[in-house]
Structure formats: structure tokens, C-alpha cells
Amino acid sequence: MVEQPARPDPDALLAIARREARGRLKVFLGAAPGVGKTMEMLAEAHRRQAGGAAVLVGIVETHGRAETQAAIGGLPVLPRATVAYRGQRLEEFDLDGALAQRPQILLLDELAHTNAPGSRHPKRWQDVEELRDAGIEVWTTLNVQHLESLSDAVARITGVRVAETVPDRVLAEADAVELIDIPPAELIERMRQGKVYRSDQAARALRGFFREGNLAALREMALRRTAERVDADVTGYMRANAIAGPWPAGERVMALVGADPSAETVVREARRVADALKAPLVALHVERPTADPATDPGPALRLAERLGAEVETLAAADLPSAILREARTRNATHLVIGRGRPAWWRRATGRTLAAALLRQGTDFTLHLVPATAGPPRSVLAERGPLPRWAGWATTAALVAAATGIGLAVDGVVPEGALGMVYLVPIVAAAVGFGALQGAVAALLSFLAWNYLFLPPRYTFTIAGPQDVVGVVVFALVALLLAGTTGGLGRSVRAARARMLGLRRLVEFSRRLGAPGDKGDLLMAIAEEASRIAGGPACVLLLLPPLPGENAPEPVLRASAPIMAEPDEASMAAARWSAAHGRAAGRGTDTLPSAGWQFRPMRTARGLAGLVGLRRPEGAGALDGEADRALDALLDQAAVALERADLMEERARDEARAETEALRTALLTSLGHDLRTPLTSIRGAIGTLRSAGPALSEATRADLLATAEEETERLSRWIANILDMVRIESRQITPRRETVDLAEAAETAAARALRSHGRAVTVDPGPRPAAPRLDPALLDQVLANLLDNALKYAGPEGQVALRLARDGAEVVIAVEDDGPGIPREELQRVFDPFFRATRTDRVAAGSGLGLAICRGLVQAMGGRIAAESPARPDGRGTRMVVRFPGA
Structure with a gap:
């Protein structure tokens, strides 16, 4: 069989591609202030500038040191931006100025710096992220105590809590890390000479943070973090170039986790080996197709996670080949396995896992862990x-x-x-x-x-x-x-168990995706958890912490059966699980005396809630397949809850936006449609009061007519508002009776003639059916449609009202020959306060008439639509109302 050539790791190639798509980042890392990070960065910048590179000093903190100021020399310096804060003018890095100049290399001191309030980003490392996204190479400085993962350790060592931190991923994603290191004694001497702080500050620092033991511990942290970064670079290079390992550039321990009783012992022994070698630990489990579904490596893998190991699970039929292939991929140098209890014929023929690894893995150090007491593997598997x-x-x-x-x-x-x-x-x-x-x-x-x-x-x-x-x-x-x-x-048994678990998982996924509210979703989660655990189950959601408290409060939201409820002792375990994000209660290491066990549901946004389980009396822990099914349930339930929360937030945002738009439209309409008639009425009354006797009878009659007309207009506007309120609150109940549409059309046309002084053409068509409608509501619909058509048709425009039948429906069409409505606005003309762009120049209106028509038509079981243009010349609008026939 021809051996296939090794191929580069796609993930490693993808990581390289992502890195090349951004600007480079070089970090000058030190153990403490004063080791010379800034000086080394400036010296390297001078060398690159001499080589022709365009270097720009974005910001360098000199802290009043003349030595640092002199080191800047002839490097161009970006002017700082000023930020107003509480009556003061603070100077900060000018991010927009740097983006505008786009230098080849930008120097940005003190990566962990907190920007002044009002800046675009609260942290300087976020400025660096934006600069890199713009393709600018950034050089920066960082002290190891500012890494987020080390803040607690630094506080324990030095007694000082570092307030400004940088996420570890920023350092991990840097293209280059250069360690700037000097011995603690030399740093203390620099401190005494005043090269780091002023004399008074230096004296306080030497009594506190800058003690020699503290500096030695920080130096070890910096060296160790740099070594980890170099190890990651070596491993990434090997994967990207398909180089088979291991390279003895650094130690790395891999624990081989099986499903036998000695698996947890193997993990603990591997942790001890890794600690002794100061090396990272990887826990590997290889699942074989013939593995019994009752076997479960889950407890050992969870122990490995708690001990800080990286956990990896593979599926393969050839166990030794899969182990060695993964070990070479991860550049592991030490393999830790359990001696196990293999069958006698495997020991006699040399077919044990340890023997295979000894034969094939000659470039690894193999550690054999003695088997723990317990029944043989074969008995466990067959039980x-x-x-x-x-x-x-x-x-x-x-x-x-x-x-x-x-x-x-x-x-x-x-x-x-x-x-x-x-x-x-x-x-x-x-x-x-x-x-x-x-x-x-x-x-x-x-x-x-x-x-x-x-x-x-x-x-x-x-x-x-x-x-x-x-x-x-x-x-x-x-x-x-x-x-x-x-x-x-x-x-077959394993496949059947897995297929059953997969089928149940698919059914549960379908149930989670079914329409329903959040209560139905929580009930589905509780019922599925109860089925898996074989006992009562519940779902608890988390309330925000009360003032003065740090931990959220779990609250019961669903349970199966419905009366199942955790007692107070179990709720203490639930509170601990909610506060720490880990399982607690019965069968765990935390509060095991509680009657319930609680497991968290995690999402990318945090903790979504808890699932509580109460196993039957005398029942042990869940078997392997059930435990994996429960883990899958928790993952899917967390995603479903997150999706439900996001949908609720979106619905609230949409409702808020719609309310805001309606409020804005209402205020705009109030400002226009109330001010105009009120101004006319006030002017007419003021004129009559001040110059009434001097006015002619015709003038007084004209002023009174104006006031009366504007009053009627204002009354109609308020009536429209009240009608819209009734429609929106669903307070309209139609009183149905048989209506003669031809008679209703003639009545509406006669009213329009009286109010507008213009005739409306009525075409009754074939005798339409007599639908059961509310005569008053229908009369208001026709009045609004004809009023709207006459208003926008213009003084010389023609309006027609036609009746017709279309199948089982009766059709009422009101057509004008006005300017028409743009096609893209046809669906919006029925929205409250909306006015089409062509018609708002022809006549003023409140934008409520058509909205009221739609509400009344829908209340009577009909529908309304707008058509434009209605004529071959591109003009005209047709409003079509359809009702069910008799």
C-alpha cells in the first residue's frame, strides 16, 4: 500500500491566511516597568527608519524621563488628540489621525492603557485592533502583569490588584513577541538611580511592588509566557508545513484517556508529569466503532478539563495509529497511558496498546500507569x-x-x-x-x-x-x-444505542424549533431531561443579582412532573452552580448531599440557565450514553434559549422602533394639522374682537365662515385620531345587516356633492350582491375614500365610484385622475400619518383617512388595496375594496 504524503493542516493554513489579511503586531514584553521595553522599541524603530521604512510615533509615554525623550530623536511624532472630560482637556492617542496618515510602522506605547471617557474605544488594545484591521503594522509594549489571565496570580504574589488588563488573545494573535529582560537586582538598581520613577515614587515602589521576590516571580511569568508563545509558533509551523513531529524543541505531555476504571488515574499522573516538566497537557480519547455504549470516558475528560488540560476526542478503528498521528500533530513528547487489564491472549501475543506504542512510537517517551483495583474491562463492557x-x-x-x-x-x-x-x-x-x-x-x-x-x-x-x-x-x-x-x-448494540440517541436528539431539536412561546420551550427541556435522567427534572432561569450581591438568583420556571420542586438545600447547590458556572449537587464534588444535581446551560453570551435532575433512590450516576445525551441536551437547550431571548429582544426593538416612528409622525402631524386651523381661528376671532364694529357685514361673515370651516376641519382631525385609537385597540364591533351597495354608493356621492360641490360618477354595474356589512362603517369608508379622491384629484379632476362582482366577492372601486402614487409607496399609503411624495404637494392631509379605511374594512371582514397608475397616461389612483358576497 502506497503511503499518502503528509498534507498541511487546513486550520494552520487558515490561521496564517487570517493573520496575513491584517496588519502585523509586534509586542515588546517585559516583566515590570523599567526593564527597557520602550527604549528597545525606539531603537528598533530607528534601525527600520534608516532602512527606508515609514515609521510614526503614535504615542510614547516618557513619564518625564529625559532619556526616553532623547531616544525618540528624529522619529516623526503624531500630534495627540484632546478629549474634554469634566472640565479638563486630556491628551490621548489620535486614532483618526493615524488612520489618515497610514504609516508603515506605528509605535504605540502601553498596550493596557485605558483611554479617556469619550474616546472611540475604552482601551488602547482596541485601538490597535482597528489599526490592524486597516492594514497598519503596530509595535507596542506590555508588562506581563497586565495579561488578564495572570491578574489573580499577580495580586496573590505582589498584593497589588492590576486594574488595567489586556485579553490573552491579543498577545496570542500577535505576529511577534520580543522579551525584554533584565535581572531583578539590576532593575532595582535602576529604580534607585531614578531611571524609572522619581525619587519619592521609587522609594515607595521599592518597599511594595518592586521587592526582589516579586520581580523574580514576574520575570518567571514573562519567561514562561514567552516560551508558550514560541512553542505555539513551532507547532503552527509544523502543522502548516506538514512536518511530522515530535520536534524536541519543548516538552508536551499527552494523556491517553480510555473508558476503563484507571482513566482518571492516568489523567492525574499525566498532570503530575506535566507539572514536573513545566509542560502543557493534552488529554486524548479515541472512540472506536466497536466500543460498548455503556462505557463512558466523560468523568475522566471532565477531570482533565478541571486540571487545565486541553481535551481532544477522535474516532478511529486503529487505536495505536490514531494516537501516534495525533501525538505527532501536536508535537507531544511524552505519552501517558494506563497499563489496563488486557485479555491474556493479547498479553501473550503482544497485541496490547502499550506494546504497539513501544514498537511504533520509538520517538516518544512512554509512561505506564499501574491499573487500579476494579473488575476487569471485559466484565465491565459486557455487563x-x-x-x-x-x-x-x-x-x-x-x-x-x-x-x-x-x-x-x-x-x-x-x-x-x-x-x-x-x-x-x-x-x-x-x-x-x-x-x-x-x-x-x-x-x-x-x-x-x-x-x-x-x-x-x-x-x-x-x-x-x-x-x-x-x-x-x-x-x-x-x-x-x-x-x-x-x-x-x-x-450493532453500540450503533443501535447511538442511533437511538441521535433520533431522540433530532426529535428534541425539532421540538425546540416548533412554534411556541418561551414557556413551551422550557417545558420541553424539562420533559426531555426527565426522560434522560429517569426521574424528575426542572429548569431554572437566572435573575440579575440584587444590589450589593454578585451572583444571579436561580428561579424555577418549568418542571416535569409539574409538582417537582427542589428543596432549600438543593437550591443552595443551584445558587453555587449559577455563581460558578459548574455542576453542583448530588453526584458532584460540590454539595453532594443535596437531593438534586444542577448542570449549567452555557452560551457564548454567558449562562442561560440551569437544568436540575433528581435521580431515583438507589440509582447511581448516569451511564455513558445517557450522560452524553444530557450534555447534548444542555447545549441545544442553551442555544434555543439564546435564540428565544434574541427573538424577544428583536420584537421589543421592532415594537420600540414602530412606537417611536408613530410618536414622531403623531407629533409632526399635531404640529402641522393643529397649528394651521388654530392659527386661522385665533386670527379670525382676534380680528372680530379688535375691529368688529368697523368691519363690513361681508367681512364679518367671511371671518366667521373661516372660523367655522377650520373648526370643522379640527373636529374631523380629532375624530380621525379617535377612530384610529378605536381601531388600534380593537374596540370596533361591526353590526352586520344586509346592505344595498348601489344605494350606499348613491348616498355617499350625494354627500360628497354637498360638501365639496363636485359630482362623483357612480357606475352600479350589474346588480351586485347584498353583503352583510355594518352600514355606518361602510358609509364612513366610502366618505373617506371619496373625500381623499376629490382632494387629490385637483379642482378640475374627475372621480368615479364603480361597483362590480368578482367571483364570490363584491368590489367597490374609487378612481381619480390625480398625479398618482409612486409604485414603491403603494404598500405604505395605509400606514397612519403617511403621505405619498406626489400627493403631499397637491393637498394637505393628516395621513389618517386611508389608515382608518383599512381598519374599518378589515373589521368587516374585507380587504383594501391601492392601484396606481389607474390610467394609460400614467396618472390616477384606484382604491379597491373587496367584501365577501351574500
């Missing part, structure tokens, strides 16, 4: 829901049944062929109970066949060469069947 004796009894019964069949057909079937009958119990025992029971069935079958049917009968003697050959062939076939069908049986 099922039936008692152990049931398999052996069933095996004996199957052989006895085959013997009975043989005795029944004895004399009819040759004695050699009777051996085939015994193959049935061998296969059945191996498939049902395992290879060991199949082998026992093969032995019993051979003895029964030889004793009862092979001549000489009733002895274990084999008479002739033909019988010897038959016996040998039978034994080989029986053992082969026992071994292969035993493995096949385990594979």
Missing part, C-alpha cells in the same frame, strides 16, 4: 441490564435446545451434518452476550455433538480420520463465529 448469570444460563439453554433438535432428527440427518445445528446457539450466544459466551457455547456444542452423535457414541473418542477433520473444522468455524459475531454484536 448489561440483565443479571450476569442470565447470559450463562441462556447459553446453556441454547445448546440444550440444539441438542434436543439433534436428537429429534437423529437417524434422518447424517451425524456429520448434525454439527451444523450447533452453529446456531454459538452465533446467538456471541451476538447476544459477547465473544466469551460464544466461545463457551462452542465448547459445549462440540462436547455434546461428539458425545451424542459421533461414533463411537456416548464417548469422547474420535474413531476415524474423517471425523477428526470434521471436528477440527467445526472447532475452527465455531471459534471464528464466536469472535466475529461477538464483535459484530457489540458494534
Whole structure:
């Protein structure tokens, strides 16, 4: 077989591509202030500038040191931006200025600096992220105590809590990290000479933070973090270039986690080895297709996570090859495995995992951990829901049944062929109970066949060469069947268990995605958790912490069965789980005396809630398959809850935006439609009051008519507002009766003639049906439509009202020959306060008439639509109302 050439790791290549798409970042890392980070950065910048690079000093903090100011020399300096804060003018880095100049290299001191309030970003490292996204290479300085993951350790060592921190990922994503290091004694001497702080500050620092022990510890942290970064660079280079490891550039420990009782011991021993070597730890579990579903490496893998290991799970049939391939990929140098309890024939033939790794992994150091006390692996694997004796009894019964069949057909079937009958119990025992029971069935079958049917009968003697050959062939076939069908049986059971779990998971996913509110979702989670755990389950959501408290408060929101509720002792475990984001309660290391166990549901946004389980009395921990199913449930439930929260937030935002838009439109309309008539009324009344006797009768009548007309206009506007309120609050209940549409159309046209002085053409068409409508509401709809059409058709425009039938519906169409409505605005003309861009120049209006028509039409079970243009010349608008026929 031709060995395939090694290929680069796609993830490593993707990481390189992402890095090349951004500006480079170089970090000058030091253990403490004063080690010379800024000076080294400036010296390197001078060398690059001499080589022709465009270097710009974005910001360098000199802290009043003349030595640092002199080191800037002839490097161009970006002017600082000023930020107003509480009556002061603060100077900060000018991010927009740097983006405008786009230098080749930008120097930005003190990466952990907090920007002044009012800046674009609260932290300077966020400024660096934006600069890198713009393709600018950035050089910066950083002290190791400002890394977020080290803040607690630094506080314990120095007694000083660092307020300004930088996420570890910023350093991990840097293209280059240069360690600037000097011995603690030399740094203290620099401090005494006043090269770091002023004399008074230096004296205080030497008594506190800058003690020699503190500096030595910080120096070790900086060296260790730089070494980790170099190790990551080496591993990434090997993966990107398909180089087979391990390279002895640094130690790395890999623990091989199985599903046997010694797995947790292996993890602990690997942690001790890694601590002794000061090396990172990886926990690897390889799942084989023939693995029994009852076996579970979960506890050992969770222990590895708690001990700080990186956990990896693979699926492979060839265990040694998969382990060595992953170890070389991760550049591991030490492998820690359990000695285990392999079968005697594996030990005799050298087919144990340890022996295979010794033969094939000659470039690794192998650590064997002694097996812990406990039942053999084979017993654990074969143990099922039936008692152990049931398999052996069933095996004996199957052989006895085959013997009975043989005795029944004895004399009819040759004695050699009777051996085939015994193959049935061998296969059945191996498939049902395992290879060991199949082998026992093969032995019993051979003895029964030889004793009862092979001549000489009733002895274990084999008479002739033909019988010897038959016996040998039978034994080989029986053992082969026992071994292969035993493995096949385990594979079938494992596949069946996994398929059942997958089917349940798919059904649960479909249930989570079904329409419903959040209460239905929480109930579905509780019911599924109860089914998996075999006992009561509940779901708790987290309320924000009360003032003065730090931890959220879990509150019961759903349970299955409905009356299941955790007691107060169990709620203490729930509070701990909510505060720390880890499992607590029964069966865990925290508050194990509680009656319930609580597991967190985590999302990218944080903790979504808790799932509580109460196992039946006497029941142990969940088996492997059930535990994995519960983990999958928690993941999917967390995502579903997050999606529900996001949908609620989106609905609230949309409602808020719609309310704001309606409020703005209402205020705008109030400002326009109320001010105009009120101004006219006030002007008319003021004129009558001040110059009433001097005015002619015609002038007084005209002023009174104006006031009366504007009052009516104002009354109509307020009536429209009240109608919209009734429609929006669903307070309109139609009073249905048979309506003559032709008569209603004539009445509406006559009213329009009286109010507008213009005739409306009525076309009754064929005699329409008489639908059951509310006459008052229909009259208001027709009045609004005709008023709107006459207003926008212009003084000389024509308006027509037509009736027709369309199938089972009656149609009312009001058509004008005005300027029409733009096509993109047709769907919005029925929104409250909306006015089309063409029509708002023709006539003023409140934008409520058509909205009221739509509400009234829908209340009577009809629908309304706008069509434009209505005429071949591109002008005109047609409002079409449809109602169900009689």
C-alpha cells in the first residue's frame, strides 16, 4: 500500500491566511516597568527608519524621563488628540489621525492603557485592533502583569490588584513577541538611580511592588509566557508545513484517556508529569466503532478539563495509529497511558496498546500507569441490564435446545451434518452476550455433538480420520463465529444505542424549533431531561443579582412532573452552580448531599440557565450514553434559549422602533394639522374682537365662515385620531345587516356633492350582491375614500365610484385622475400619518383617512388595496375594496 504524503493542516493554513489579511503586531514584553521595553522599541524603530521604512510615533509615554525623550530623536511624532472630560482637556492617542496618515510602522506605547471617557474605544488594545484591521503594522509594549489571565496570580504574589488588563488573545494573535529582560537586582538598581520613577515614587515602589521576590516571580511569568508563545509558533509551523513531529524543541505531555476504571488515574499522573516538566497537557480519547455504549470516558475528560488540560476526542478503528498521528500533530513528547487489564491472549501475543506504542512510537517517551483495583474491562463492557448469570444460563439453554433438535432428527440427518445445528446457539450466544459466551457455547456444542452423535457414541473418542477433520473444522468455524459475531454484536448494540440517541436528539431539536412561546420551550427541556435522567427534572432561569450581591438568583420556571420542586438545600447547590458556572449537587464534588444535581446551560453570551435532575433512590450516576445525551441536551437547550431571548429582544426593538416612528409622525402631524386651523381661528376671532364694529357685514361673515370651516376641519382631525385609537385597540364591533351597495354608493356621492360641490360618477354595474356589512362603517369608508379622491384629484379632476362582482366577492372601486402614487409607496399609503411624495404637494392631509379605511374594512371582514397608475397616461389612483358576497 502506497503511503499518502503528509498534507498541511487546513486550520494552520487558515490561521496564517487570517493573520496575513491584517496588519502585523509586534509586542515588546517585559516583566515590570523599567526593564527597557520602550527604549528597545525606539531603537528598533530607528534601525527600520534608516532602512527606508515609514515609521510614526503614535504615542510614547516618557513619564518625564529625559532619556526616553532623547531616544525618540528624529522619529516623526503624531500630534495627540484632546478629549474634554469634566472640565479638563486630556491628551490621548489620535486614532483618526493615524488612520489618515497610514504609516508603515506605528509605535504605540502601553498596550493596557485605558483611554479617556469619550474616546472611540475604552482601551488602547482596541485601538490597535482597528489599526490592524486597516492594514497598519503596530509595535507596542506590555508588562506581563497586565495579561488578564495572570491578574489573580499577580495580586496573590505582589498584593497589588492590576486594574488595567489586556485579553490573552491579543498577545496570542500577535505576529511577534520580543522579551525584554533584565535581572531583578539590576532593575532595582535602576529604580534607585531614578531611571524609572522619581525619587519619592521609587522609594515607595521599592518597599511594595518592586521587592526582589516579586520581580523574580514576574520575570518567571514573562519567561514562561514567552516560551508558550514560541512553542505555539513551532507547532503552527509544523502543522502548516506538514512536518511530522515530535520536534524536541519543548516538552508536551499527552494523556491517553480510555473508558476503563484507571482513566482518571492516568489523567492525574499525566498532570503530575506535566507539572514536573513545566509542560502543557493534552488529554486524548479515541472512540472506536466497536466500543460498548455503556462505557463512558466523560468523568475522566471532565477531570482533565478541571486540571487545565486541553481535551481532544477522535474516532478511529486503529487505536495505536490514531494516537501516534495525533501525538505527532501536536508535537507531544511524552505519552501517558494506563497499563489496563488486557485479555491474556493479547498479553501473550503482544497485541496490547502499550506494546504497539513501544514498537511504533520509538520517538516518544512512554509512561505506564499501574491499573487500579476494579473488575476487569471485559466484565465491565459486557455487563448489561440483565443479571450476569442470565447470559450463562441462556447459553446453556441454547445448546440444550440444539441438542434436543439433534436428537429429534437423529437417524434422518447424517451425524456429520448434525454439527451444523450447533452453529446456531454459538452465533446467538456471541451476538447476544459477547465473544466469551460464544466461545463457551462452542465448547459445549462440540462436547455434546461428539458425545451424542459421533461414533463411537456416548464417548469422547474420535474413531476415524474423517471425523477428526470434521471436528477440527467445526472447532475452527465455531471459534471464528464466536469472535466475529461477538464483535459484530457489540458494534450493532453500540450503533443501535447511538442511533437511538441521535433520533431522540433530532426529535428534541425539532421540538425546540416548533412554534411556541418561551414557556413551551422550557417545558420541553424539562420533559426531555426527565426522560434522560429517569426521574424528575426542572429548569431554572437566572435573575440579575440584587444590589450589593454578585451572583444571579436561580428561579424555577418549568418542571416535569409539574409538582417537582427542589428543596432549600438543593437550591443552595443551584445558587453555587449559577455563581460558578459548574455542576453542583448530588453526584458532584460540590454539595453532594443535596437531593438534586444542577448542570449549567452555557452560551457564548454567558449562562442561560440551569437544568436540575433528581435521580431515583438507589440509582447511581448516569451511564455513558445517557450522560452524553444530557450534555447534548444542555447545549441545544442553551442555544434555543439564546435564540428565544434574541427573538424577544428583536420584537421589543421592532415594537420600540414602530412606537417611536408613530410618536414622531403623531407629533409632526399635531404640529402641522393643529397649528394651521388654530392659527386661522385665533386670527379670525382676534380680528372680530379688535375691529368688529368697523368691519363690513361681508367681512364679518367671511371671518366667521373661516372660523367655522377650520373648526370643522379640527373636529374631523380629532375624530380621525379617535377612530384610529378605536381601531388600534380593537374596540370596533361591526353590526352586520344586509346592505344595498348601489344605494350606499348613491348616498355617499350625494354627500360628497354637498360638501365639496363636485359630482362623483357612480357606475352600479350589474346588480351586485347584498353583503352583510355594518352600514355606518361602510358609509364612513366610502366618505373617506371619496373625500381623499376629490382632494387629490385637483379642482378640475374627475372621480368615479364603480361597483362590480368578482367571483364570490363584491368590489367597490374609487378612481381619480390625480398625479398618482409612486409604485414603491403603494404598500405604505395605509400606514397612519403617511403621505405619498406626489400627493403631499397637491393637498394637505393628516395621513389618517386611508389608515382608518383599512381598519374599518378589515373589521368587516374585507380587504383594501391601492392601484396606481389607474390610467394609460400614467396618472390616477384606484382604491379597491373587496367584501365577501351574500
